[in-house]
Amino acid sequence: MVPQENSQPLAVSCECRNIEKLKSEWRYSGINVEQSKHTFFNFEVWNKASERLKDTAAAYCTNFDEIKDKRRNSILLCGQVGSGKTHVSVAIALYFLKQRIKVVYMPYRDVITKIKQNMIDQEYYGKMISKYKLCEVLLIDDLFKGKINESDLNIMFEIINYRYLNFLPIIVSSEFSINRLLAFDEGVGSRIYEMSKDYVVEIEKDIGNNYRLK
Ligand SMILES: Nc1ncnc2c1ncn2[C@@H]1O[C@H](COP(=O)(O)OP(=O)(O)OP(=O)(O)O)[C@@H](O)[C@H]1O
């Protein structure tokens, strides 16, 4: 029989391995978790939009433990290009990873392209998509960036609907307004909105909100 005291370290090391594997997946997507500049510390409050982004994200982090299993357990940052949506989304994820909350990073355009390339292989497709359906927290970065068609919407519906039905949190960044997200696909858009209702920031389309041009 395995002694009681041995089971704990085994569980911890398994947990550590999972986190390390996740971090290497993040690195593969171009973000070094330990060295990323996309932190709260580096996020400057320089206008109303950045203030709303930071405050909403900070409140989300603070309340996460309490809301994580509830209907409204997600956050949506959308609108103006270059306003810091990705920066703040990643900052939330890095904060979570530090607390061993397993966040999977889904750079929308890259991932959707790869999933579509593998759609014929049902087994591989199922495996790929299940990573985004099942993970503890999913960060969808730049949702609906680029040209979108029917299969993009179907794939996103499969992922979002699964997470919606199972109360699994999402962090979403998108350059589109809430109305545009709804117009792309009401099924996907309204689920994201309902899940994120308490933590939505829609940044006005105004070139003055683009940090890249500051
Ligand atoms: N308030 C800020 N403080 C410090 N850096 C910022 C701030 N806002 C944006 N940046 C930096 O500006 C660049 C653009 O920000 P980011 O990529 O987060 O914008 P975005 O809203 O996601 O844009 P897009 O819609 O094009 O995806 C990044 O390098 C980011 O780190």
Ligand SMILES: [Mg+2]
């Ligand atoms: Mg972005």
